[in-house]
């Protein structure tokens with residue numbers, strides 16, 4: 416069993432850790448034992464959701480072998496959120512920005528679910 420939401424796995428100076436702890440508000444659309452999802456404060460599509468694990472890991476590069484379950488749980492959460500928000504018919508895009516060139520701005524791994532309109536054929 417991998418580690419999930421324990422206080423020592425959260426960072427004091429991370430905005431997403433503060434949202435997970437409930438120290439700052441968010442427009443939450445989903446939560447389970449492993450992850451939380453909320454509406455992006457600066458949406459880039461009509462539907463823009465941030466899905467993030469309840470453990471402070473900077474990026475996909477930071478996952479350990481014994482945390483592999485969290486990666487699967489994030490994918491399951493994305494599918495469940497898509498169903499709940501009615502995106503499963505029309506479709507959606509899932510984006511993860513990792514590091515400097517990708518312009519990752521919050522160093523706590525997260526996936527963007529983008530939907531609610533047609534997107535370009537290119538990813539970037």
Ligand code: AMP
Nearest residue numbers: 430441454455456457512518519520521
């Ligand atoms: P990234 O640039 O991939 O690291 O994405 C970080 C995302 O977090 C951006 O789209 C921000 O708009 C979003 N964001 C930052 N602070 C908050 C917040 N307090 N509530 C919701 N979304 C946030």
